[in-house]
Amino acid sequence: LSRINNENYQFHHIRFDCIQGEQGELVFEPSDVEYYFEPVTIQESGTSILKNELENSEDGAGQVGFQLSNDGTNEIQYGKSNYYSFQHPHEGSNQIPLFIRPRTYGNNVSSGQIMSRVKIVVMYN
Numbered sequence: 001l002s003r004i005n006n007e008n009y010q011f012h013h014i015r016f017d018c019i020q021g022e023q024g025e026l027v028f029e030p031s032d033v034e035y036y037f038e039p040v041t042i043q044e045s046g047t048s049i050l051k052n053e054l055e056n057s058e059d060g061a062g063q064v065g066f067q068l069s070n071d072g073t074n075e076i077q078y079g080k081s082n083y084y085s086f087q088h089p090h091e092g093s094n095q096i097p098l099f100i101r102p103r104t105y106g107n108n109v110s111s112g113q114i115m116s117r118v119k120i121v122v123m124y125n
Contacts, residue, residue, distance in 0.1 A: 004064060004103070004109070005104055008101060011098075012098045014063065014098055014120060015098055017084075017094075020074070033086045033089040033094075033124050034082055034084065034086070035082050035085075035096060035120055036082055036084065036121050037068065037084075037121075038121055040117035040121075041053055041115075041117045043078070043119060044065065048068070048077070050065045050066050050117070051116065052065045052116060053115045056110065057076070057113075060115075061109075061111055061113060062120075063107070063123065064102055064103070065102070065104075065114065066100055066116040067100070067101050067106070067121070068118065072097075072099040076093045084096075102114060
C-alpha cells in the first residue's frame, strides 16, 4: 500500500497536430491556444485522483486509480475554469505534457488492472 502512494510520476506526452489544409492560412498566437482537462472517470471525493473504472471487474485493481500532472510536480486541476497553455504553439505537432502515477483512494486495495479516463479539451480563439 505505501509503495503505491510513493510512486513517482511517469512522463507521457499527447501530440496535438495542427496542419494547414489546402486552403487558408494557419496562424498561431501564443495566447490563442489553451486546453483543460475534463474527467470522464469519477474522481475520488475531495481529491484529484481518478477512480479505477475496472475496480469491480475480475481483473481490476481495488481502490487504486491515477493522479495526473502537467509538470511532474503539481496535480492537474480539472474543469474549464483551470486552463493550461501550450508552450510556443505552432503549425505542426504540439506536445501536451502529461505525467501519470497510481494512487490509492481507499483501504480495500488489491492488485490488478487500472483504467481511468480524462478528456483534453483544446480551445482556439
